């Protein structure tokens with residue numbers, strides 16, 4: 022599986038392109054992060070990639086086939102979308118909401134089958150929320166709800182998981198657990214992921230490639246080559262230090278903000 026965005030343009034108002042000539046490639050089992058200041062268009066990129074919005078020029082291709090033109094391709098190689106965490110208005114139980122992730126596999130006039138319910142339960146177990154599966158989603162904490170949204174996306178049996186700021190509103194421990202969960206899903210399910218994040222240290226820890234988005238330009242490449250002190254200074258107007266921290270067999274990068282420019 023290979024997902025490519027080729028020369029994507031998008032703007033909300035006529036004559037103003039928010040996103041210009043966006044090009045990137047996501048290969049199987051790769052994790053890509055998107056970083057950039059507020060309002061640069063990170064969520065808009067995810068919406069264009071998943072087909073929620075349509076590129077005004079350019080396209081998203083999966084295995085060389087445009088997903089705009091071929092609904093069949095989308096069905097064969099589905100994309101699971103995990104939106105930014107938001108409180109829900111309808112009192113669905115966790116199990117009901119996760120089962121809704123099966124929607125693309127269920128006919129318009131059909132109800133979820135035993136198989137659909139089993140797959141939804143597997144997704145619930147995979148993200149470790151079995152103990153809350155009969156609770157109402159309106160009564161969950163932000164972190165619990167985030168896990169429910171991930172389980173709902175997994176229930177659709179995606180090959181590509183697209184997550185919009187999955188760590189927002191979470192405490193340090195839960196941020197770390199979400200990062201570990203994503204890494205495990207990529208390893209065990211062979212998924213590919215695109216993740217919007219505001220945390221460069223998370224991008225350095227988990228992603229293979231990064232798209233750094235600015236107001237009028239962007240860079241895409243290997244994460245270690247993209248997230249450097251100089252580039253972060255350029256794209257975020259802050260002085261930072263990236264420090265190596267040896268831990269077990271790894272070298273984790275600590276990210277320290279020194280000052281604004």
Ligand SMILES: Nc1ncnc2c1ncn2[C@@H]1O[C@H](COP(=O)(O)OP(=O)(O)OP(=O)(O)O)[C@@H](O)[C@H]1O
Nearest residue numbers: 033034039057058059060061062063064065066217
């Ligand atoms: N539906 C919409 N109609 C008009 N403008 C919009 C719409 N959605 C977003 N925008 C504008 O497009 C720009 C990019 O929004 P987007 O949500 O993609 O940014 P972002 O980089 O994800 O921001 P953040 O980091 O704050 O989540 C912003 O200026 C926003 O106000």
